[in-house]
Amino acid sequence: ANTSPARLALTAFGLAIFLFTGLLSLPAASVDGSVTPLHQALFTAVSSVCVTGLTVVSTAAHWTFFGQLVILVGIFVGGLGTLTLASILALMVSKRLGVRGKLIAQEAMNAGRLGEVGTLLRIVITTSVVIEAFLALALIPRFIILGENFWMAVWHGVFYSISSFNNAGFTPHSDGIVPYETDLWILVPLMVGVFFGSLGFPVVLVLQQNGLNWKKWNLHAKLTIQVSLILLVAGAALWGLMEWDNTRTIANMSLGDKITHSIFASVMTRSGGFNLVDQGQMEPTTRLLSDALMFAGGGSASTAGGIKVTTVAVMFLAIAAEARGDADVKVYGRTIPQGTMRVAISVIVAGATLVAVSALLLLQISGASLDRVLFETISAFATVGLGTNLSAELPPSGVYVLSVLMFAGRIGTITLASALALRQRSQLYHYPEERPIIG
Amino acid sequence: ANTSPARLALTAFGLAIFLFTGLLSLPAASVDGSVTPLHQALFTAVSSVCVTGLTVVSTAAHWTFFGQLVILVGIFVGGLGTLTLASILALMVSKRLGVRGKLIAQEAMNAGRLGEVGTLLRIVITTSVVIEAFLALALIPRFIILGENFWMAVWHGVFYSISSFNNAGFTPHSDGIVPYETDLWILVPLMVGVFFGSLGFPVVLVLQQNGLNWKKWNLHAKLTIQVSLILLVAGAALWGLMEWDNTRTIANMSLGDKITHSIFASVMTRSGGFNLVDQGQMEPTTRLLSDALMFAGGGSASTAGGIKVTTVAVMFLAIAAEARGDADVKVYGRTIPQGTMRVAISVIVAGATLVAVSALLLLQISGASLDRVLFETISAFATVGLGTNLSAELPPSGVYVLSVLMFAGRIGTITLASALALRQRSQLYHYPEERPIIG
Ligand SMILES: [K+]
Ligand SMILES: [K+]
Numbered sequence: 001a002n003t004s005p006a007r008l009a010l011t012a013f014g015l016a017i018f019l020f021t022g023l024l025s026l027p028a029a030s031v032d033g034s035v036t037p038l039h040q041a042l043f044t045a046v047s048s049v050c051v052t053g054l055t056v057v058s059t060a061a062h063w064t065f066f067g068q069l070v071i072l073v074g075i076f077v078g079g080l081g082t083l084t085l086a087s088i089l090a091l092m093v094s095k096r097l098g099v100r101g102k103l104i105a106q107e108a109m110n111a112g113r114l115g116e117v118g119t120l121l122r123i124v125i126t127t128s129v130v131i132e133a134f135l136a137l138a139l140i141p142r143f144i145i146l147g148e149n150f151w152m153a154v155w156h157g158v159f160y161s162i163s164s165f166n167n168a169g170f171t172p173h174s175d176g177i178v179p180y181e182t183d184l185w186i187l188v189p190l191m192v193g194v195f196f197g198s199l200g201f202p203v204v205l206v207l208q209q210n211g212l213n214w215k216k217w218n219l220h221a222k223l224t225i226q227v228s229l230i231l232l233v234a235g236a237a238l239w240g241l242m243e244w245d246n247t248r249t250i251a252n253m254s255l256g257d258k259i260t261h262s263i264f265a266s267v268m269t270r271s272g273g274f275n276l277v278d279q280g281q282m283e284p285t286t287r288l289l290s291d292a293l294m295f296a297g298g299g300s301a302s303t304a305g306g307i308k309v310t311t312v313a314v315m316f317l318a319i320a321a322e323a324r325g326d327a328d329v330k331v332y333g334r335t336i337p338q339g340t341m342r343v344a345i346s347v348i349v350a351g352a353t354l355v356a357v358s359a360l361l362l363l364q365i366s367g368a369s370l371d372r373v374l375f376e377t378i379s380a381f382a383t384v385g386l387g388t389n390l391s392a393e394l395p396p397s398g399v400y401v402l403s404v405l406m407f408a409g410r411i412g413t414i415t416l417a418s419a420l421a422l423r424q425r426s427q428l429y430h431y432p433e434e435r436p437i438i439g
Numbered sequence: 440a441n442t443s444p445a446r447l448a449l450t451a452f453g454l455a456i457f458l459f460t461g462l463l464s465l466p467a468a469s470v471d472g473s474v475t476p477l478h479q480a481l482f483t484a485v486s487s488v489c490v491t492g493l494t495v496v497s498t499a500a501h502w503t504f505f506g507q508l509v510i511l512v513g514i515f516v517g518g519l520g521t522l523t524l525a526s527i528l529a530l531m532v533s534k535r536l537g538v539r540g541k542l543i544a545q546e547a548m549n550a551g552r553l554g555e556v557g558t559l560l561r562i563v564i565t566t567s568v569v570i571e572a573f574l575a576l577a578l579i580p581r582f583i584i585l586g587e588n589f590w591m592a593v594w595h596g597v598f599y600s601i602s603s604f605n606n607a608g609f610t611p612h613s614d615g616i617v618p619y620e621t622d623l624w625i626l627v628p629l630m631v632g633v634f635f636g637s638l639g640f641p642v643v644l645v646l647q648q649n650g651l652n653w654k655k656w657n658l659h660a661k662l663t664i665q666v667s668l669i670l671l672v673a674g675a676a677l678w679g680l681m682e683w684d685n686t687r688t689i690a691n692m693s694l695g696d697k698i699t700h701s702i703f704a705s706v707m708t709r710s711g712g713f714n715l716v717d718q719g720q721m722e723p724t725t726r727l728l729s730d731a732l733m734f735a736g737g738g739s740a741s742t743a744g745g746i747k748v749t750t751v752a753v754m755f756l757a758i759a760a761e762a763r764g765d766a767d768v769k770v771y772g773r774t775i776p777q778g779t780m781r782v783a784i785s786v787i788v789a790g791a792t793l794v795a796v797s798a799l800l801l802l803q804i805s806g807a808s809l810d811r812v813l814f815e816t817i818s819a820f821a822t823v824g825l826g827t828n829l830s831a832e833l834p835p836s837g838v839y840v841l842s843v844l845m846f847a848g849r850i851g852t853i854t855l856a857s858a859l860a861l862r863q864r865s866q867l868y869h870y871p872e873e874r875p876i877i878g
Contacts, residue, residue: 220875300876310875319785334873342761343877371809417877434773436659436749437739438782438856
């Protein structure tokens, strides 16, 4: 019973990827009417179902409308699957941890009414569709004003709303969203969609029930929103600072556009994956900053990837407690259990190991610079989708490595954390303590 | 009283660096008889006192015999200072942690007789000098056989013995040790010196008292030696695998020489810093491997740098316990206290942050590739001294950044860990637990 959540996740996502690879391999999916090579079809299927957004072929140029529809359905199904699966696992953890744990989990999930998987799935779908509908209604008029015909505008509006709320980062336009780089009517809905999508389902529920009444939020919502905002603001400030005089990106823009670009870029590292500037033309320092922001990722039980902001929060709170000399890790009048911190460390180390091993393999396979390899690797792991187009340059072996990494990044952190929490057992006896010297 | 260990360390090392910078600035220290520019004199002083081994000017070509002697004395003083300071701090931690803590620390330091700082210093000096004398006696005959005159051979023997046991990595030869790349009579003493130097004083004492009687070793010695050996063997195997077909390094060598090179390279990442092959000609993957090995570093209270092998061990044991579902972190019939794990995490995150910020600055200042910048940065942080000669290419601002990093890497991990351990206090009240969702 302990291994079932992991097995469930692997099976569900594995089957979905198998199915979508098949659909994308159909001649009807590619513009030239031929069968797309397996590594490209598989990569695109994994990238859409895992809502990563990296591409080996141009979404606009290679795929037909049918192919693009398959990708969009893949994003929709993958996004819902991620939200549902992560929520189910969070609930299972809470049930396993007993009465106190159950109360805690009800706080964390803020949902006594979420006892049933069916109910959970219904709420996830309703919430997602409602938010996506709002986003699409905001975007469609703009595409019409910009001269697209009605059905094309609807298609683009729906595509971008699903792609942004699910943090997928796929675009149906050949130049992506670069043509709209000063169009706030388009950029703001995309940012709002990505930001709310990246908070995660448990936080969205808390916001839905308590609005901005901070005191009524549970600890999970407080930590998620606080860290997300800190990363957003600090990321935008540093991004702007680093790119300010870069003539290949924003140096020649107006002050307003520079600020828009900085905020947009920072939001998108949270796992959105849309880009306004060529990521290969940014300063190497900016790519390193993006690496850090992407690795951190978004909220738990969201469509965002990475190690998750609460993981970062728990680690920093533990270090702050250590610096103050406190035995308990305290925040907002609550103590964070020791076990939670060990789960956080395990998730961080597993993520770092996955990224390091993949980067080593890709460095060997591609011969590209560490800078580019690391950026593409972390982007794949954290299902972000930003990149310097390295994926498209890789031989099939490299494409398979990135496919596995996207899959592991998507399923790994979610199942690892819950599997660890579910395995926690009580001790029958204790060994005497002995303290090795540290540092 | 809590801040005194950190202040003591900062003051002692700051004064030593000030003094050695002054000595190296003297016209008598440089071959051309001029005053060496401040950034170069300071960098060399920091590099020698912190036993790092990075250079901005050639040790053999720029410095006179007097200058080289100053560097050697800097290494000797810096090495002893590091050992003494780290040992004093470990003792202070043990005293502060009360009766149980005292017993634990006596296990860890394996020394009831080490109560007095004076005694401690005497034992550190005696042990170091005796080991260094053995190494010098092994090396001097070889230099004589190779045709050096007696006093030159003595000078080289003494220099290499001090440089290796203190994990300094400085060489008095203009080509370093490359001319001896197949000379096991020289390479083996260097490897032995670096390896034993990197284990740390508490482990050397345990070995001195109990020999190879594994059962009598304390937990600290077991973990240190075990992890050191794992890193040594795994590092050598991976290094050899990655460089096997690299014609710029070892591809054209005999099998024996390939194995020697692999083992030597792996030992030297532990903080030794001697190199047989041009680090800039290695595969990028090999530099990434070296980055990881260097960051891990050597044993606590040793002249090696990095986050230390016990820190790595504690983190992995905690993750293993989490994977098994155990509440206690157990190893060799002992439980590792929760506080120790939090200190370990703090040391790792502080080290990673220091490296990341320095790498960002140097990326900006130098315009060099991330690959080279990261390698030089981690080498400086972990006081290793391997590099692609980036230090010598940097403008003064970059040289100062690396100087600060070498200093922080040397003093930082030692004082941080003890300062944290000394601040641990008991709680008067506890907040209720609440568990955020992780991963
Ligand atoms: K994405
Ligand atoms: K060194």
